[in-house]
Amino acid sequence: MGRRWLKLVALCAIFLLGSIWLPAASAETSVVTLNDLALGTTSSISNDTMRIVHNGLAYFTANDQSNGWTLWRSDGTAAGTFRLTTAQQTNIIPQYLVGYGAYAYIATYTHTDGYSIWKTDGSPNSISKVVSFDSSSVTTGYVKISLMQVAQNTLYFFFAYESMVEVWKLDQALQPVRIKAFRASAMQFTVSSIDRLVEFNGAVYFLVSTTDIPFWGYFSDLWRTDGTPEGTYSVQVIDGRKYARVQGPVVAGGKLIFNSLLDGVVASNGYPNGSEPLFDTIEDGDAPMQLVSVNGIGLLTRYHGHRLWRTDGTVEGTYPIDVNPHGPDNLIFGPVVGNYLYFTAEHPSYGRELWRTNGTLAGTSLVIDGIAGPTSSNPINFATVGKQLYFTATNSQGGVQPWKLDCVGANPQMIGPIDSISANANPGMYLETPQGIVFAANTPALGHEPWLYRESGNTWLKSNAVVATASDQVAAIPVTIGNDGTIMQQTLELTLILTDRVEYLSDTSGITPTIQANSYAWKLDRIAANCNEHSFVVYVKLPSFSLNQHRPFTLQLSGMAPGDSANDNQVNGQLVVGTPLFLPAVQ
Template sequence: MYGIIMMIVTLTLPLWGQAETGVPFLVKDIRMGIEPSAPASLTPVKGLLFFRADDGQHGLELWQSDGTAAGTRLVADIRPGPEHAVPDALTEVNGTLYFSADDGIHGTELWQSDGTAAGTLLVADLNPGPESSFPSELANIDGVLYFQAHDGQHGTELWRSDGTAAGTQRLTALNPFRRNDHLDDFELWSGRLMSQSTHLVLDIYPGSGSAWPHAFVQRNGTLYFIADDGQHGLELWQSQGTTESTKLAVDVNPGRGHAFIKGLTVVGQTLFFSAFDSETNVELWRSDGTPSGTRRVVDLNPGLGHAYPDELTEMHGVLYFRALHPDYGFELWRTDGSVSGTRLVTDLRAGSKSSHPSELVWAEGQLFFRADDGTHGFELWQSDGTAAGTRLFADILPGPRHSMLSELTYASNMLFFRVDDGKHGIELWAISLRAAQPRHAMTPPR
């Protein structure tokens, strides 16, 4: 009788902190009870997950997890006590984590961590004293950290750092790839990444107008971005770092009107993006960087409707995205760049109502995302790109209520995310994806 009772208890225990393949589990109830620890900024570094969370005692601080309860711990109480350090903009460079945080003494400045309390250090107090430099837009470019910061004297400018105070330097008066010097306003600039040499590539919007170059992606050694030259609206531009090579790639929406380009994504040799033109409104486009090689992929929402393609994500050389179709609502689509190769993956919420797939992430050969099929609320789904291979992976908060699942992040064969199961508040969960097979959440192993 005792053995039977023990077996029943074992089968009904929640799988907390256990990497049972394919089964979602609560990694750790960081803030015990219904109050959430609200993990955020999930960032993988050398097989570990770093994030910020609030355990109710230390405020929002830096945490680390290897996917087990025992291996999920506070890295450092940067601002001792219940006050919040609010680590933000977490970015990995050469195996070191960089981020902004406020220790209550130096203001919000640049920090680094190797995952230990002793190795969690202020890199530099760029705006000396309690004032903040507010480091932001942290980026790993060829193994060097670049970021924006305000040192209290020069405005918000571009900086680089090797992780030491002496090696943290302001380059010149410019924002990353953009500059506002009150003469050329926001324009495209170039800099040698290992020096302080910078120069204006091209005054795209001559005079006092601002080109606002942004959304940079690289394809075959060419930089593509969105900018406005004052004649064509916000359109697709390209540059190889010289004045001669910096030019309008294509005027998607001819004339002064904006194309409202979004989601620049490279798949193989093709650049995909969402764009507006007066003929078909907002649809999916593709480009090889030339006007003749730039075209609309397909008009998914014909007439006056918009498809609003977004969440553009590459998997196995195929582009996956969310789009609005009059018959299906917002659902998951895929394309190889051709009309015949563009198709609905599956209509998760049958009819014109939308499942709103989002947070698409590739992991272990599968596409994971959040969606609402009208029965389970927003929960975790999995797809191999076919209708038959698209299924609910886990209904963590059973029934039609939403589990608030978000921040899907893949690290070392684990899919991490934040979710509310209705019992523990928003906490850190994970799934081991080693040869994972879809299973219903919290189903005990047999």
């Protein structure tokens, strides 16, 4: 009895300590040229090219020196990298690219169709027009088209001309619908722009920033829409003065936050006359106006600011996070990845290096001093790929090469090198495809062309070593499959083996398992790469088992791409019967 009790205590200790992560498999990596789109040393792409990733395809603009700048796509293979625009569509040069549903949508201007929206599913000859805007009555030439990000599962776009703004959307049948047209200014020689859409209090809010062309003045109004004409209206003027310049909004602390040139940080409850200033300050630095939201906290820099500020929408919750107390930080924001904003900042001990923050003082830290000491590695060209950060930085040999962080946002690793470790490859444009990361890099022999980075060996399986329940109660076996490499796993099979009267009841995968005796197999398609995970729970029953009894179970993962090690693709666990007081059943 004593040995059985000690065994149970040991198993429970493992259970209380949590999940068991098996050692990561060693990865196999390769960096190769994907295509030479412009033959010879002529470059076909730049790091600033328009691009998106949608439905497993990378869309980008390139110039093959035969057709000018046109839209291309890539699935990460040479054969799957080709020009989408036909000979008759070469003037469709994207100003905006947004993925929505089965299509990538394009906002552009052409000589034949004017300002227009187009779509493609990435297959050859698939570009077709969605809608053209009638600009025949525009006499000043001040016109702007904006294709926005998806908000509330709706694709919005805007057409602004002279003093007017038209709000459009795609309906459920993917047909264009004009929601409302309104006058943003009483003056004719103006043009309006919309920077971002924010979901807030059941509606979509956006800032209409209008420029008075002759006098070069700005003014900003807050609008909201629920996708209907009656639900689309002006909330309030955020700043109507001549030199107003306002960023936002973002949501922080349950409020809308704006970064205003003249008024500082402003919070709004989304109702008329519902705004209040939180703080204003004049700083002497080189940072541009910047504004994002992380973990419900607004992060910003002021115009010509020199340090990072945070706000939760209250006066007392608005204060600086100074990474360099002895001088200007001069921050440049990168992307938000997970719970952190990544940015570069200047520091006398490190130079300009990569930092991150979760919006708190304790959660703000240097990621790495890329070149030890005050010499800067100058990280640039940031991109979120899956749940990882990719970027470009200078190494200690003077080479400018591609880098990435690991799945916890630390431990930078150089990719390549391209050409040589001391070469200025000037990489950028990091795009996720099923076959790896497509990125741009420069070599003397090819110019600036697409390359492919592949990393295998990083698919893993995780569960609990001990799953506890009371007798005759249901036990829940957690399953998590992760892919830390760059190659999408197209078809995997997960097998669960149960023993001695343990009954399978159900699971939350949404997939019907194949059952053979005490073996249960799930076919899993398209497990995304770059630190993505797929989780579900399997419910089993342990009938009429006595206290302290335990039964083994095994989880096995198979079907990985070649080069993926198997040493982290199996979990051997125990189903343990305990008293409800100490080992409650998982419901």
